[in-house]
Amino acid sequence: MTTAPDPDTWMARSRAALQQVKLEPATENFGRVERVADGVAFVSGLPDIRLGELLTFSNDHHGFAMTLNENEIATILLDETPTIPAGSHVTAKGHVLQTPVGDGLLGRVVDPLGRALDGMGAIVASEYWPVERPAPAIIDRALVSDMLETGVLVLDGLFTIGRGQRELIIGDRATGKTSLAVDAMINQKDKGVICIYVALGQRMSSVERVIDAISEHGDPARTIFVVAPASSSPGLQWIAPFAGMTMAEYFRARGEHALVVIDDLSKHAATHRELALLTREPPGREAYPGDIFYLHARLLERAAKLSAENGGGSLTVLPVAETDAGNLAAYIPTNLISITDGQIVLDSRLFAANQRPAVHVGLSVSRIGGKAQDASLRAACARVRLDYAQFVELESFARLGGVTQTGAKARLLRGERLRALFSQPRFANLRMVDQVALLLAAQEGDLDALPIAAIPRLREQLPAHLDTQASALIRTWSAKTKLTQESCTELLQHVRDLIGQWANHE
Secondary structure, eight states: OOOOOOHHHHHHHHHHHHHHSOOOOOOOOEEEEEEEETTEEEEEEOTTOOTTEEEEETTSOEEEEEEEOSSOEEEEESSOOOOOOTTOEEEEEEEEOEEEESGGGTTOEEOTTOOBOSSSOOOOOSEEEESSOOOOOGGGBOOOOSBOOOSOHHHHHHSOOBTTOBOEEEESTTSSHHHHHHHHHHTTTTTTEEEEEEEESOOHHHHHHHHHHHHHHSOGGGEEEEEEOTTSOHHHHHHHHHHHHHHHHHHHHTTOEEEEEEEOHHHHHHHHHHHHHHTTOOBOGGGOBTTHHHHHHHHHTTOEEBOGGGTOOEEEEEEEEEOSTTOTTSHHHHHHHHHSSEEEEEOHHHHHTTOSSOBOTTTOEESSGGGTSOHHHHHHTHHHHHHHHHHHHHHHHHTTSOOOOHHHHHHHHHHHHHHHHHOOOTTOOOOHHHHHHHHHHHHTTTTTTSOTTHHHHHHHHHHHHHHHHOHHHHHHHHTTOOOOHHHHHHHHHHHHHHHHHHHHHO
16 A cells, blocks of 8 residues: 655655756747649758758658758758658758768678668667768878789779779660679788779679678678669658768778779769759759769869878769660760769770670770889780780781781781680689789790680689799788789790690690
């Protein structure tokens, strides 16, 4: 049986509690939803809101301010939401859109807001950084002088990518753009480079294949998968590449190296056009808004190598873009080509001819190239680049009629073997020492007498042969010691020995 509380005691406690309450006016910054259509909410009020600021609706859904007009704010919703009633309140959070960063993201599949998609529990974030951050100032940068090894012979040999570079991968649909980028990510397994794969507007089946490939052949524990599939809201797809860059910048700020693959920016441009039309921005060429160039420029400019005073970290980005019928002069391709430091062009005709990767040597370029290329590799492919360029030009003339000059026939024979050498299967990445050996043999003419069908066999068997016969030389290479002329001669001799073994057995 309980006894009733003493009324005098209860009243005394209540009065004491009320005296401690500070009675003062409280302000709340909120706006009003005027209308909602196609993932865009138009909000009135909130005169002090900033561009990109996070807003919360009464049903606990979120959006961010994309367009600030005189009388209303166009807010992009971040999730597929039920109907938001007109007249409901909208609250400004007081900060711009943010995403989690830190080691807790490594090995995880997340959306652009850092929410887990892999069923492995919530993400433990070290910090929250703004999705859009300013690019490093020129004075904070260093020269791009270190090579990003992709393991793909045609890239490392002819179109070297440096750490801190922005290299566009562009081509028609289904020409191997994603495969080439994924092979570059896989090759970072033992290179100390953290990889971030940003998939936006892709089918989930395609994203799952990428995740499976990196899980099987690469280092998934040092990879972050940022996924905004085609089924997600346009708002999530729009912020996906910015969020991926922010996650990578966290590691760069610690002096580490990061590689970001954005797959792809053509879909991002289409999403931006869709949102711009819905928010009533004036359309320009091909109905894209006038700020489409600035959108991708401020995104890709964030890739850089920092100076030693700022930690010396680097952020390399490989944006992917799709062309229509090989038209590189279209609006978005020309924008991206002018923003980046070079482009790897994939050709549908080469792909149909079973040339994989289908890199068009004449249209591809790396504007940093030899400045970041390893010295031994640069020496090994000095004449190879010229020989292959002459072959491509000569082959087009040879189709018109017979080639009778002896020198021209020799260049055609060598070019055919170079093309077979540059045709490389997926997940068959080559070490630097293997690439130098193969290019030395091609440059010195040791492959000219081989049947074209023997070139893939040589590329496949050479790594194991060098591990057995040139272990000391490989250890020297692993110690980052520059190969001497004697070492290159020894390396070339091992290639000749392997070719000689075939001749003896046959």
